């Protein structure tokens with residue numbers, strides 16, 4: 460689930476800074492969420508100014524925004540390689556592990572972000588943490604919600620079915636599935652938890668992104684700081 464907060468100016472600085480990395484001919488992964496949206500808008504402006512790229516959307520929302528601002532799109536199913544992906548995060552740890560999926564887009568985001576030669580995370584300072592401790596979104600097949608809920612409890616997690624805000628009933632993802640937001644407290648070993656979650660039957664994808672981010676661009680009042688995985 461989304462945590463409210465984070466300055467929009469900081470998100471915009473991060474998004475625009477990351478969009479500057481994109482060069483002519485690139486296939487670009489277009490992340491989902493309020494921070495990635497700033498990057499998509501900046502890319503739309505760059506395309507208007509002559510940049511030649513094609514975008515790969517990670518959700519209906521990023522696809523619609525890309526169309527609105529004039530970023531040419533290609534279907535994920537038609538690409539084998541992505542040059543750079545720009546995507547937001549709900550939380551970023553010191554070692555660049557991420558929690559994503561506040562907008563329930565993490566399944567497609569993970570495919571796109573993992574396929575990118577360069578995966579750039581954009582964030583505001585409210586997303587930074589030494590250890591991940593937010594709830595982990597887990598997308599599940601609708602008929603597996605009960606069995607996965609039980610399995611999450613056996614992993615010492617507390618699952619909550621994500622409810623829709625302007626519709627009765629649960630959130631249904633772009634893929635037609637449901638989301639369990641799973642509380643694990645402070646996650647000392649995200650890689651181990653990621654493996655445990657990935658092996659549960661009925662789990663389509665979870666929102667732990669471990670060893671995927673190449674760099675994180677964090678917007679501040681007076682500029683942008685960049686942290687790299689190889690530093």
Ligand SMILES: O=C[C@H](O)[C@H](O)[C@H](O)COP(=O)(O)O
Nearest residue numbers: 492493494547560561562564
């Ligand atoms: O499912 C949504 C995505 O993982 C978003 O990238 C994430 O929730 C961050 O979104 P925002 O930039 O709006 O905080």
